[in-house]
Amino acid sequence: MGLDKPYLDVPGTTVFDADQSRIGYGLNQFCMSLMDAGNRERFRADERAYLDAWDMTEDQKQGVLDRDLNRLIALGGNIYFLAKIGATDGRSFQQMAGSMTGMTEDAYRDMMINGGRSPDGNRYRHEQEDGR
Amino acid sequence: MSAHVSAAVFTSHVPAIGAALDQGKTDEPYWQPLFAGYEPSKAWMTENTPDAIVLVYNDHATAFSLDIIPTFAIGTAASYPVADEGWGPRPVPEVRGHPELAAHVAQSVIQQDFDLTIVNKLPVDHGLTVPLSLLFGQVDAWPCPIVPIAVNVVQYPVPSGRRCLELGKAIRRAIETFDDDLDVQVWGTGGMSHQLQGPRAGLINRDFDNAFLDRLVADPEALAATPHIDYVREAGSEGIELVMWFIARGALGDLAGGHAPTLRHRFYHVPASNTAVGHLVLEDPN
Numbered sequence: 355m356g357l358d359k360p361y362l363d364v365p366g367t368t369v370f371d372a373d374q375s376r377i378g379y380g381l382n383q384f385c386m387s388l389m390d391a392g393n394r395e396r397f398r399a400d401e402r403a404y405l406d407a408w409d410m411t412e413d414q415k416q417g418v419l420d421r422d423l424n425r426l427i428a429l430g431g432n433i434y435f436l437a438k439i440g441a442t443d444g445r446s447f448q449q450m451a452g453s454m455t456g457m458t459e460d461a462y463r464d465m466m467i468n469g470g471r472s473p474d475g476n477r478y479r480h481e482q483e484d485g486r
Numbered sequence: 487m488s489a490h491v492s493a494a495v496f497t498s499h500v501p502a503i504g505a506a507l508d509q510g511k512t513d514e515p516y517w518q519p520l521f522a523g524y525e526p527s528k529a530w531m532t533e534n535t536p537d538a539i540v541l542v543y544n545d546h547a548t549a550f551s552l553d554i555i556p557t558f559a560i561g562t563a564a565s566y567p568v569a570d571e572g573w574g575p576r577p578v579p580e581v582r583g584h585p586e587l588a589a590h591v592a593q594s595v596i597q598q599d600f601d602l603t604i605v606n607k608l609p610v611d612h613g614l615t616v617p618l619s620l621l622f623g624q625v626d627a628w629p630c631p632i633v634p635i636a637v638n639v640v641q642y643p644v645p646s647g648r649r650c651l652e653l654g655k656a657i658r659r660a661i662e663t664f665d666d667d668l669d670v671q672v673w674g675t676g677g678m679s680h681q682l683q684g685p686r687a688g689l690i691n692r693d694f695d696n697a698f699l700d701r702l703v704a705d706p707e708a709l710a711a712t713p714h715i716d717y718v719r720e721a722g723s724e725g726i727e728l729v730m731w732f733i734a735r736g737a738l739g740d741l742a743g744g745h746a747p748t749l750r751h752r753f754y755h756v757p758a759s760n761t762a763v764g765h766l767v768l769e770d771p772n
Binding site for chain 2 (some may be wrong): 360361364365366367368369370371372375378379382383385386388389423424427432433434435437438440441442446447448450451452454455456462465466467469470471472473476477478
């Protein structure tokens with residue numbers, strides 16, 4: 355009997371559950387280390403070398419180097435942890451969230467000012483053309 | 487004389503609100519309507535400043551990494567430093583604790599079958615400090631001590647609305663057996679609809695949020711039965727933070743057989759950054 359995960363059919367959404375947390379442990383703990391100013395400096399000086407000190411998969415490391423937040427979330431990252439990378443880069447939460455939508459920063463900001471993304475057509479994967 | 491619950495306050499705790507305050511942007515057209523929405527509550531608060539606040543919030547990968555993930559944690563320290571979340575600590579006063587009340591609540595609530603994790607070292611992030619700023623403004627010192635209750639809403643599954651409501655009831659019973667004449671408010675924070683991740687980021691649901699505000703006041707027992715999936719689907723993956731509001735709601739006396747609370751203020755605004763902001767002040771006449 356498997357676990358009940360009704361949220362798997364919500365489009366464009368990865369729920370950070372115990373399984374995601376398990377595969378993302380090293381990645382998220384790396385992110386946590388960036389709360390220390392000295393670590394941020396060491397990371398900026400040589401990102402690859404800094405990442406190699408962590409128990410992360412090559413995919414996770416490459417995702418960090420590419421700042422590919424959607425990929426990192428698929429690989430177990432959690433947005434509140436990944437936000438530490440954004441803070442290190444001097445990016446706001448809105449810039450980070452917007453970067454995952456395929457929209458430009460201005461278009462995302464305008465969407466929010468105009469009331470945000472409607473839930474209509476965004477509740478179930480089958481409602482979406484590409485079923486993503 | 488013993489302590490009593492005088493009111494519950496509910497508010498979103500968006501980090502950008504803290505940044506707007508700290509950077510003097512409150513009069514900008516983007517932010518002005520939001521801060522205006524809290525003015526009635528700030529005025530109410532100056533007349534109704536409590537002796538202590540039990541403040542329910544969630545840590546956002548600040549004090550708790552993935553090394554330890556407590557579902558419910560209570561701070562019993564004398565003070566809580568303002569955390570550096572990566573952008574530098576907010577320039578707000580250190581948060582004073584109420585160790586005696588906190589220890590009492592911890593002991594009482596654990597004896598009522600809620601297994602709180604007791605925390606004495608707890609840097610507090612925007613989840614706790616933004617609500618204080620919204621209700622008290624920019625001050626040199628917070629006007630009263632705080633008992634923080636941190637709830638895991640980061641790693642799924644988070645506690646159910648039902649369990650949060652019951653925890654609130656247990657907290658009320660704990661407060662009412664504290665042997666000192668304290669006026670205590672219970673605050674529930676986080677929400678409302680928002681999603682910060684994935685291609686669906688930016689989701690906002692005004693209808694869901696406003697129905698939640700209606701029912702939280704009028705029919706909290708039924709609303710608390712809302713399953714997690716409804717929050718995720720309707721209010722975004724981070725909208726699940728709303729379960730924390732049930733803890734504050736559960737602390738009001740109508741759910742212990744008393745009179746219904748009095749609505750002092752209600753406010754709703756979209757957006758603050760990625761998030762819908764909701765706010766309620768409910769006085770407890772009991």
